[in-house]
Structure formats: C-alpha cells, structure tokens
Amino acid sequence: MTEFGFTLIGTDGMARRGQVQTAHGTIETPAFMPVGTAGTVKAMMPESVAATGAEIVLGNTYHLMLRPGAERVAELGGLHKFMNWPGPILTDSGGYQVMSLAALRKITEEGVRFRSHVDGSYYSLSPESSMEIQRLLDADITMAFDECTPYPADHETAKASMELSMRWAARSRDAFARRPGYGLFGIVQGSVYEDLRHQSIAALTEIGFDGYAVGGLAVGEGQELMFSTLDFTMPAMPQDRPRYLMGVGKPDDLVGAVKRGIDMFDCVLPTRSGRNAQAFTRRGTVNLKNARHAADPRPLDENCPCPCCRNYSRAYLHHLTKAQEMLGPMLLSWHNIAYYQQLMAGMRQAIQERRFEDFEAAFNEERAGGDIPPL
Secondary structure, three states, X not given: OOOOEEEEEEEEOOEEEEEEEEOOEEEEEOEEEEEOOOOOOOOOOHHHHHHOOOOOEEEEHHHHHHOOOHHHHHHOXXXXXXXXXXXXXXXXXXXXXXXXXXXHEEEOOOOEEEEOOOOOOEEEEOHHHHHHHHHHHOOOEEEOOOOOOOOOOOHHHHHHXXXXXXXXXXXXXXXXXXXXXXXXXXXXXXXXXXXXXXXXXXXXHHHOOOEEEEOOOOXXXXXXXXHHHHHHHHHHOOOXXXXXXXXXXXXXXXXXXXXXXXXXXXXXXXXXXXXOOEEEEOOEEEEOOOHHHOOOOOOOOOOOOOHHHHHOOHHHHHXXXXXXXXXXXXXXXXXXXXXXXXXHHHHHHHHHOOOHHXXXXXXXXXXXXXXXXXX
C-alpha cells in the first residue's frame, strides 16, 4: 500500500514544486482542487473534471452528513465509487459551514450543535464525529475539526478561537484512524495576528500532522491583508509537509500565494462564476451577459484547448446565457476549471525551471492588457 507523503521536488524563492502521495494517486503541486461540496463538481461530469487536468477534488463533511449521510455513502462503497471519482479526495471537516450558520448553532468545548439548513433538524458535530464521518466517506485527506475565526475579530476573540481549535486539533489527531495512503491536515488559525499564527503553528507541529492548512483567510480581509498574513505565516510552517490555503481564490490570489509558499488550493469561484456567465481567461474576466459578445465569432481564448474554447463561439455562449440554457453554465464551468488547471501547470513548470518571477510578470502584464475588443 502507498504511504501518505510529500516530496519537495524543487523551489524558486518561497514557491515550491512537489508531489503528494495518497491511497488513490499522486497530486502534483502547486494544485487547485475543484470543489465538489455535495459529491459533485457543479455542472460537470467527473470525466470532464479529470479532462481539465484536475487530480483531486474536495467534498464536504457537513453537506454529505446531512444528505445522503456518511453511513449510506460507506455502504455504497465510499465517496470515490459513489461519485465516480477514482482519484484523491479531500474533505473539509464541516467547521466552516457550521460556523456560517450563525444563529442556527451553539459552540461548546465538546463541539457544535446546530440546526440543518435543509430541514431544521438538530445535529451535533465534534472532532471525533467529524473524523468518523470523513473516514466513512473514505477521504484521502481528512481535515481537522476547527472553528473558522470570523473577520474582523479583536486579538482576544481571535486568541480564544484559535486555542479552541488547537484543543480540537489534538482531539482530531487522537480520533483519526491511521491507514496507509490516508493523511490528516491540521489547520492554522489566528486571524491576521502574527503572534497567534505562530502560536497555532507551534501547537499543531507539536501534535503532528501529515499536512498543514491555513484557515481563516479569504473571509473578507482583502488580498493585501491576506498576503501580509501569509508573509509572516509561511516561514514558520513545516518545510516537509504540504501547505493548503483554504477557500482561495481568484487567479491572482493563487499566483501570489504560490509565490509565498502555498502548495494546495480550493475555491468555488470557477464553477460559481461559470454558473453566472463569467469566464476566467489569460486577459482577465469575461462577462458573457454583455451584448458586445452577441455577434462575436471568436472563442473565449484562442489558446485554450478546452472543448468550450475549441468548439464554441462567444456569440453562442452569449446566446446560451440570454436563453438561460443549462449548457451555458456547463461549458463555462468546464472552461474555468480548465483555465485554473492550466494556470497551476504553468506555475509548476516555472518553479521547476526557476523562472517563477518571469511567469508572474508575464501573468500580470497579460491581464493588465484586458480582453481583446470584438471584431
């Protein structure tokens, strides 16, 4: 059986090129994980997701425990078989979703009691039950149960939240079922405070995890503050473990975070934007609702090999958007995930060839030029 592990292949400044080995395959890093919250990447077939170059997808403990239920998924062969995804899967612990329920949940030392957004039923989630649910789902990468600290938070509030998450992290580690090829990631908290982030890293490394995530960012603090937080967080992170920035983000977020040493990302943005007629391209974001595309015979991006760009015009995509045909979100989601995977592949190659600075400059210059106007 494959042992869970991380291999650092090369670096360029703080940027890292590596591989994560799991029970269901190897992940080339830096990597972007499409979000399949409820066991599906929205508007895409699993085969289509794989065709973009994605090697790992994300599922969610909170949503899958509510429906269809982790026990049912286990009875049906685990999440890989259930959703027809043979590659690696990471599951979010459910902490972020539960915290976002606000008035519908109560936090104690034991865990969280909350009401389902689906039918109002009461549920409880603790570090121990989160580990068990993720085991039943058969996640290759399990996330420790934590409290996602809200933003803004004063130092005292952020400290109490971080310390609760560290106690929950230790319980998560104790409850995690070790088996070959499966790993558990701890989550660094501490809001935007350097001392709290460093305390969190020290606590997590003492407990010992297979990887370390940075949580509590991309929650409203803005890119500048997110990057400055990464600037003082990343040098203190273990060098020999994968690093995952949760819930990020826009293409320039990914480039800036890879530059600072992040290895893994997830975000709903590519598919959510696809469902809202927005496409990401080398030259920035294109809104297919705009009338300027109505008679444009060109593809979204002439250099993109995805089926959306290869086979369909901007005029047709505009038509699908205006007619509210479901093919529009399907094609744009496919393109957006493909664009993100191309971006990650470009960064991996640039790091390996030690030319990441040139890659970043070219990325920024191309985007600054803007979308090419209609013919």
